[in-house]
Amino acid sequence: xxxxxxxxxxxxxxxxxxxxxxxxxxxxxxxxxxxxxxxxxxxxxxxxxxxxxxxxxxxxxxxxxxxxxxxxxxxxxxxxxxxxxxxxxxxxxxxxxxxxxxxxxxxxxxxxxxxxxxxxxxxxxxxxxxxxxxxxxxxxxxxxxxxxxxxxxxxxxxxxxxxxxxxxxxxxxxxxxxxxxxxxxxxxxxxxxxxxxxxxxxxxxxxxxxxxxxxxxxxxxxxxxxxxxxxxxxxxxxxxxxxxxxxxxxxxxxxxxxxxxxxxxxxxxxxxxxxxxxxxxxxxxxxxxxxxxxxxxxxxxxxxxxxxxxxxxxxxxxxxxxxxxxxxxxxxxxxxxxxxxxxxxxxxxxxxxxxxxxxxxxxxxxxxxxxxxxxxxxxxxxxxxxxxxxxxxxxxxxxxxxxxxxxxxxxxxxxxxxxxxxxxxxxxxxxxxxxxxxxxxxxxxxxxxxxxxxxxxxxxxxxxxxxxxxxxxxxxxxxxxxxxxxxxxxxxxxxxxxxxxxxxxxxxxxxxxxxxxxxxxxxxxxxxxxxxxxxxxxxxxxxxxxxxxxxxxxxxxxxxxxxxxxxxxxxxxxxxxxxxxxxxxxxxxxxxxxxxxxxxxxxxxxxxxxxxxxxxxxxxxxxxxxxxxxxxxxxxxxxxxxxxxxxxxxxxxxxxxxxxxxxxxxxxxxxxxxxxxxxxxxxxxxxxxxxxxxxxxxxxxxxxxxxxxxxxxxxxxxxxxxxxxxxxxxxxxxxxxxxxxxxxxxxxxxxxxxxxxxxxxxxxxxxxxxxxxxxxxxxxxxxxxxxxxxxxxxxxxxxxxxxxxxxxxxxxxxxxxxxxxxxxxxxxxxxxxxxxxxxxxxxxxxxxxxxxxxxxxxxxxxxxxxxxxxxxxxxxxxxxxxxxxxxxxxxxxxxxxxxxxxxxxxxxxxxxxxxxxxxxxxxxxxxxxxxxxxxxxxxxxxxxxxxxxxxxxxxxxxxxxxxxxxxxxxxxxxxxxxxxxxxxxx
Ligand SMILES: Nc1ncnc2c1ncn2[C@@H]1O[C@H](COP(=O)(O)OP(=O)(O)OP(=O)(O)O)[C@@H](O)[C@H]1O
Numbered sequence: 001x002x003x004x005x006x007x008x009x010x011x012x013x014x015x016x017x018x019x020x021x022x023x024x025x026x027x028x029x030x031x032x033x034x035x036x037x038x039x040x041x042x043x044x045x046x047x048x049x050x051x052x053x054x055x056x057x058x059x060x061x062x063x064x065x066x067x068x069x070x071x072x073x074x075x076x077x078x079x080x081x082x083x084x085x086x087x088x089x090x091x092x093x094x095x096x097x098x099x100x101x102x103x104x105x106x107x108x109x110x111x112x113x114x115x116x117x118x119x120x121x122x123x124x125x126x127x128x129x130x131x132x133x134x135x136x137x138x139x140x141x142x143x144x145x146x147x148x149x150x151x152x153x154x155x156x157x158x159x160x161x162x163x164x165x166x167x168x169x170x171x172x173x174x175x176x177x178x179x180x181x182x183x184x185x186x187x188x189x190x191x192x193x194x195x196x197x198x199x200x201x202x203x204x205x206x207x208x209x210x211x212x213x214x215x216x217x218x219x220x221x222x223x224x225x226x227x228x229x230x231x232x233x234x235x236x237x238x239x240x241x242x243x244x245x246x247x248x249x250x251x252x253x254x255x256x257x258x259x260x261x262x263x264x265x266x267x268x269x270x271x272x273x274x275x276x277x278x279x280x281x282x283x284x285x286x287x288x289x290x291x292x293x294x295x296x297x298x299x300x301x302x303x304x305x306x307x308x309x310x311x312x313x314x315x316x317x318x319x320x321x322x323x324x325x326x327x328x329x330x331x332x333x334x335x336x337x338x339x340x341x342x343x344x345x346x347x348x349x350x351x352x353x354x355x356x357x358x359x360x361x362x363x364x365x366x367x368x369x370x371x372x373x374x375x376x377x378x379x380x381x382x383x384x385x386x387x388x389x390x391x392x393x394x395x396x397x398x399x400x401x402x403x404x405x406x407x408x409x410x411x412x413x414x415x416x417x418x419x420x421x422x423x424x425x426x427x428x429x430x431x432x433x434x435x436x437x438x439x440x441x442x443x444x445x446x447x448x449x450x451x452x453x454x455x456x457x458x459x460x461x462x463x464x465x466x467x468x469x470x471x472x473x474x475x476x477x478x479x480x481x482x483x484x485x486x487x488x489x490x491x492x493x494x495x496x497x498x499x500x501x502x503x504x505x506x507x508x509x510x511x512x513x514x515x516x517x518x519x520x521x522x523x524x525x526x527x528x529x530x531x532x533x534x535x536x537x538x539x540x541x542x543x544x545x546x547x548x549x550x551x552x553x554x555x556x557x558x559x560x561x562x563x564x565x566x567x568x569x570x571x572x573x574x575x576x577x578x579x580x581x582x583x584x585x586x587x588x589x590x591x592x593x594x595x596x597x598x599x600x601x602x603x604x605x606x607x608x609x610x611x612x613x614x615x616x617x618x619x620x621x622x623x624x625x626x627x628x629x630x631x632x633x634x635x636x637x638x639x640x641x642x643x644x645x646x647x648x649x650x651x652x653x654x655x656x657x658x659x660x661x662x663x664x665x666x667x668x669x670x671x672x673x674x675x676x677x678x679x680x681x682x683x684x685x686x687x688x689x690x691x692x693x694x695x696x697x698x699x700x701x702x703x704x705x706x707x708x709x710x711x712x713x714x715x716x717x718x719x720x721x722x723x724x725x726x727x728x729x730x731x732x733x734x735x736x737x738x739x740x741x742x743x744x745x746x747x748x749x750x751x752x753x754x755x756x757x758x759x760x761x762x763x764x765x766x767x768x769x770x771x772x773x774x775x776x777x778x779x780x781x782x783x784x785x786x787x788x789x790x791x792x793x794x795x796x797x798x799x800x801x802x803x804x805x806x807x808x809x810x811x812x813x814x815x816x817x818x819x820x821x822x823x824x825x826x827x828x829x830x831x832x833x834x835x836x837x838x839x840x841x842x843x844x845x846x847x848x849x850x851x852x853x854x855x856x857x858x859x860x861x862x863x864x865x866x867x868x869x870x871x872x873x874x875x876x877x878x879x880x881x882x883x884x885x886x887x888x889x890x891x892x893x894x895x896x897x898x899x900x901x902x903x904x905x906x907x908x909x910x911x912x913x914x915x916x917x918x919x920x921x922x923x924x925x926x927x928x929x930x931x932x933x934x935x936x937x938x939x940x941x942x943x944x945x946x947x948x949x950x951x952x953x954x955x956x957x958x959x960x961x962x963x964x965x966x967x968x969x970x971x972x973x974x975x976x977x978x979x980x981x982x983x984x985x986x
Contacts, residue, residue: 003074007067017085018059025160026084027059032121032164033080039073040065042117083203112178116171126185127163128350134166137184143177144169205340206347213308213335218298220311221291225564226471226580239292240436242285242467243429243775244278247422259293260302262423263356263401273420275392275402279411280425281747282583282648283468286405287313289425290360293403297356306356306401308348310334314365315541315578316566317388323381326396349378352399357391359402363410363644364582366539371414393418407644408747409711426749426775427465429800436467440474450477459489462750462779468581469494476501490722491751492655495587496664499525502561519667522595527552528562529592532579536589536645542566543577562588586645590652594677595669604677607650608684647715655722657681681719682728688716689732696738704739704768714746714755721755726762733762740768748774753783760787766818772797778805785812793821793849803832810836814843825853825879831861841868841875851879853907862889866896876902881909881935890917898923900930907935909963915945922952925959934962941967950981961985 007014018027031048034040040048048061066077116123127134135152138144152165170177227233244257246267257266262276280286290311296302297309310330317333324332327345331337337344348355362369367385374395375382382390390396392404392415408424416422428436434451441447450473454461464470469491473480476497480487488494503521518525531551535541548558557563558577562584566576579585593603655661657678665674696707720729741760748756748771760769769784769791776784776799785808788794794809806829813819834857837850862885869875878897885893890913897903906924913921918941924931936949941964949962963985969977974986 002071003078004067004071006078007063007074011063014063014081015056015059017081019055022055023158024055024058025158027055027062028160028164029084029121029124030077030080031062032124033083034066034073034076036118036120037076037080038117039069039076112175112182113171115182116167116178120167123167123185124160124163125350126346127166128159129352131159131162131166134181134184138170138177138180141177141180143173143180148173205337206344208339209335209337209344210307212338213310214298214300216335217294217309217311220567221295221298224288224291225567226468235288235291235295238436238439239288240428240432240439240467242289242432243426245424245426247279247424256429257423259289259296262293262403263303267421267423269421270417270419272394273418274394274398274400275404275419277411277416277419277422278403278405278425279408279422280405280427281466282407282586282644283466283581284425284427285467286425287360288467290358290403290405293358303356305354307351307354309356309358312357312359312388314359314361314363314388317384318364318366318540319542319576320384323383324387325381326378326387326391328381329384329387345378348400349397352397353401355397355400357397357400357402359388359392359404362404362406364539364541369412369415371418409644427467428470429465430461430777430779433461433464433470436470437474440471441477446477449481450474453480453487457487457489458750458779458782459754460487460494462754462783463488463491463494465750465777465779468583472498490655490658490724492587492652492658492661492722495584495652496661498584499587499591505561518664522668524557524560525588525591526596527554527557529588529596532585532588533592533649535585536649539645541578541582541585545574545576548577582645583648586648587652589649590656593649593653594656594674595665597669597673604653604680605684607646607653608681608688651715651719651722654681654685654719655724658722658724660724681723682725685716685719685723685728686732688712689720690735692716693736705737706740706742707736707738708742708744709746711746714743714748714752717755717759718752721758726758729759730762733759734764736763737765738767739765740770742770743774744770744772746774748776748780750777750780750783753780757784757787760790763787763790766790766792768793768795768821770795771799772823774799776801778802778808781805781809785809788812788819789816790818791816792818793823794819795823796827797823798826801827801829803830803836806833806836810840814840819844820847821849821877823849823851823879825851825855825882827855829855829857831856831858831864833857834861834864838864838868841865841872844874845872846874847872848874849877849879850875851877852883853879853909854882857883857885857889859884859886859889859892861885863892866892869893869896869900872900872902874902875900876904876930878903878905879907880911881907883911885911885913885917887912887914887917887920889913891920894920894923898927900924900928902930903928904930905933905935906931908939909935910938913939913941915942915948917941918945919948922948925949925952925956925962928956929958931956931958932960934959936967937963937965939967941969943969943973946973946977946984949984950977953981953983959983 018030028049031040031045035042035045044065048058048065050058053061062077066073131152135144135149139146139149148169152162152169154162154165157165167181170181222235224233224235224238227238241256244259244262246257248267248269261267262278278286278289293303294309294311297304297306303309312329312333320333327341330345330348331341365385365388369389369392371389371393373382373386373389374393375386375390376395378396387396391400391402404419405425433454437450437454438444438447441450454464454473460473464473472494473488479497479501488497500517503517503524528551531543531548531553534547534551535543543563548563553563562580563577564580566578579588593607657674659678662671662674665671692710692713693707695710696705698705720732743756746752752774753776760767767790769787772795774780776796778801780799781796781801782805784794788809801824806824813822829852833852833855837852840847841850857880861883862880865880869878878893880893883889885908889911890908893906893908894917897906903924906921908917908921911917913936917939918936921934921936925934946964946967946969949964953959953962961983965986969986978984978986
């Protein structure tokens, strides 16, 4: 069949292929090609591109046109179509044979204006992303006015349409303007020879490259590395959703974010920035989350608006010592295009919004962030960390979206200004732990036993919110289920369990007592410890064969499974190794510090004093000053990225020196040395705490003495907890004299709650404990119970607490003499919790304040509360704003409180109580001798409701204000009533 017949026969399919996307882009590309080939004249082009015509009309016009022009034009048309829509044509349309006899038209016209035609498709592609620059050149050369520029830049045009309008305008301006444009193009090095590029080869090569990149990503990310040699666990089988929250409150998000939300618009705080930060503690699952994103993209299951995804690991980038350009970075570190490298890179530059870069573990990068050295040229070669910083800031490859992961401590204020938003990864939720354990153990009876043992050991359950610890616990289920009374309580216990698990897995001997297994493997542990410690000191997480040899590691040591082969270093010539997880490296480093006879005595001092340096905000690296200069990393410009791992190491040192583990060391180490090391750690912890307490400012007269904890405080209490030495907790805490302890926004989860309770229970005097805006959760609440007796007030705003947590909290609180106030707004409470509060009110006749704002309490809950309020003679403050009490709820509360002689403050803001509710509440005003403030803002109250309140106020001089803002009243009503009763606040 000839081309002309084909155009006629397949008219419907061709029309559909050109227009079904709704965008005119495909049609315009075909027109560009035909214009370039001289198959269409400028007049033909203009007749087709009549601005007011619909897309289908234009396409039909083109089909008619090429048909009437004859078989040759039809052949060129079909070839152009195939070039623009190769995929489409593979499926629906077949033109085989008809495009094969294309002959290049020998054009001998040689004017510049003619070049605009012949090169049109390439110029359209190349000019995108540079339009403003070109326009500036044309304005400077006097060829364009600002009105011309505005016409080109009309916002309704897509970037490619802007490029076409630019070419058309330039053509209309004459030869000189055309020359000026072509000169501009020639000057740009990257245009050069690529002007001769065949568009068809780019699209084909691009698709080939995309496939290569996605299959390599799929291969890299389909298994989890922690399962290393023990088993191959497909990510799809084990991946469990973690808790993802925005760092900044956002009205449009409640609860956890989805993976796609990470790159979505939700929670954006800086519109100008292209980089999203995912931050989370060690082992919270940041790398795994990125791995999941990569896999989903490669499988075509998510992020499909990105055509290319380039994954980087900062750990891998540390080993790149060459200077690279962006192009080299992308192609050499991620995926090499077999052909058309420059064109593919040009495409990336021209379509930044279709590209995603991910950078895992910014905290592991040896150089700290600095924005001193700015570059914007993608072909400029610079050290890789400078490339990285410029990409993050957006001075390079503006518009490309980037996702960066890091521990929170490693991100300083300057770097933070470059983020579009920050998302916290908070590890597993309680149901996540459940789900993970069930996925890990295919045998449901084993999973059930593991979960049961976690429920009976809530300290361990708290630890399992961290995915890496949940993995260890699941991996060591045999040890866990067999350990009876000595079930792990601390992070150190859990890591000792995995140590024992791996060592015994390889050993033929079965040990019966704890001490023997370590003694047997002491040398191996020390060799691994030496390697780990050397790495932690210098922020090195990847080791060459030579480094393994220097630490004396044997093949057998390596085969134990603590070390795995690095996969980030595809460019490295030789095999490299890394620890299964960086926290395991910290653990081995700590083992080395504790057990080795060779460690410098001052090592412990350096580990613990590092803390002080950070607390006093000195960014110099104390620990590093002790190293030989060859081992020092570059001067940190902002934060010391390596500090978190030194801190974790120090925490493990505290745990390993605990009295509970002394029996492990007796056969390996002289006990005098161990005692000395223990005393040393004890001293530093004690000194650290005292220093912290001394920094508390003296209270202003009349105010309570309050301590706002610095992050170092949380770390110190975690070390004390790891030591499991109640004497040290007692010694330290007896010196703390404050009335209020504030730990808001301190990343307090269940693990930190365990440590807090461990030390706070030794305080001499009761305190107010403020833990607002953390991730305490029900498990954390349970962990706090041992220190409830010392809390006179507890503030737990925004902490994911449910009725279950409240049930435990109240049953303990009732027994605590000092406990008088509780604030729980913004949690997940429902009517079920009010039964417990009612019980509290009935039982504790000295309770002063209950604040339950922004939960899900309805009239039913109000009725339960009323039961308690009726018989309570102490409550002064009751806050229930932002619930759903309605008028029945208000009525129930009013009847319970009307005879209260203690209630001073009542807030029912935003509860839809209406006028009926307001009239009922007026009875409290009428009868109460204590009430001072009643808050009824946003309650749909109309005039009759306010009239009741006014009437009641005439009988009460004690009430100071009744807040009535945003109710259903007219301006005139407000004015009139405010005059009648000045205590009404509108
Ligand atoms: N979402 C998840 N589903 C299943 N397992 C997970 C998940 N997240 C983490 N894990 C387990 O925890 C281990 C540690 O997680 P990961 O390395 O991702 O943490 P990280 O936050 O990147 O740690 P670090 O900051 O120390 O590098 C993983 O190797 C895996 O075994």
